[in-house]
Amino acid sequence: MPSLSIRSATGRARQWSITTVALYAVLIVIALVQLFPLYWLLTFSLKNNQQIFSSHPLSFPFQPRWENYEKVWNVGNIGTYFLNSVWITVVATVVTLLIASFATYAITRMNWKGSKLVLGVIMVAMMIPVHSTLIPLYSMFNAVNLIDNPFSILLSYIAFNLPITVLIMLGFYYTIPREIEEAAIMDGSSVNRLVLTIIFPMTGSVVATTGIVNMIYNWNEFIFVNTFISSNELKTLTVGVQNFIGQYTTDWGAIGATLMISILPILLAFLFLSDQIVEGLAAGSIKG
Incomplete structure (x- = not known):
């Protein structure tokens, strides 16, 4: 045995x-x-046009052209586009997360008439195709002198990211025990203090998840910037890459260097926030 x-x-x-x-x-x-x-x-x-079209696509160049990165940063004005992408992405993401957090808390944790209607309107907003709004948005922004103004981009990003952000947060907020709020109220905490010092710190994982979702969309977005922004100094990285596409010639190596620079911030953000993202998605998928 x-x-x-x-x-x-x-x-x-x-x-x-x-x-x-x-x-x-x-x-x-x-x-x-x-x-x-x-x-x-x-x-x-790391290749020039001749190497790209004459060598094997997967071959690493014997003489890497690191000057492509220097060229796009100094000559191609990519530094300005990069900074524009950074501050627009950060501001739009932070504002979206704040508004979505307050809205989700009000919908899930407070009893008031119209909460289901507001939630329904938010969900319906997810069904609106982005491209179908370009002409109405352009007319509206043109009427208030916001064409060629970064505020038109910020407002568009916030409006279109709010529904999906609220949707992801809903499942997580439903899992928060109400006993925590009741205990805080019994200890004399106000609603504002309850939300800022207890509820929001507990939602770090779902905030990280929705934050990375917003960052990816805002950083890679092209159509709004290309439609609403015409000044070269206000363009973002996704639109600025067109500078290397000419009528008769295209600098493909410079385009590759620009694209490589553009994906680095998202990769770094995902690496640092990967644990919180997985935790937030897992928690947000369960309704308790």
């Missing part, structure tokens, strides 16, 4: 190890597939 138990345990351990190796092998393959576009873009950004 003892020998049989030892053999079965050994068999289970061997089977577990084989399963683990197979799982890690699959994960490594998936990781390589995910990293492939980054490698290709890096090699693309």
Whole structure:
């Protein structure tokens, strides 16, 4: 009997190890597939037009042209576009998270007439195609002199990101025990203090999740900036890349360097916030 138990345990351990190796092998393959576009873009950004069209697409250049990055930053005005993208993304994301947090708290934690109607309007707003609003938005911003003004971009980003932000936050807010609020009220806490010092600190994971979602959209958005902004000094990185596309020639290496610069902030943000993002998505998917 003892020998049989030892053999079965050994068999289970061997089977577990084989399963683990197979799982890690699959994960490594998936990781390589995910990293492939980054490698290709890096090699693309370190070549000139002749190398891009004459060499193998996956080959790393023998003489990397790091000057492509210097060219796009100094000559191509990418530094200005990069700073515009940073401050517009940060401001729009922060304002959206604040408004969405207050709105979600009011909808899920407070009893008032019209809460279901407001939630319904927010959900209906998610069904509106972005491109169908370009002409009405342009007419409205033109009437109030906001064309070629960064406020038109900020207002558009906030308005279109609010519905999805509230939707992600809803599930998390429903899981917060009401006993916490009741205890705070019994201790003499005001509603404002309750929200700012107790509720908001508890929502860090879902805020990180919605924050990265907003950052990705705001950073990569093209159509609003291309429609509402005409001044070169107000353009963002996604629109500024068009400077290297000419009528008769296109600097593909410079375009690759610009794209490589544009994805770095999002990659860094995701790396630092990955744990909070997973936690927020898991918590927000359960309604308690």
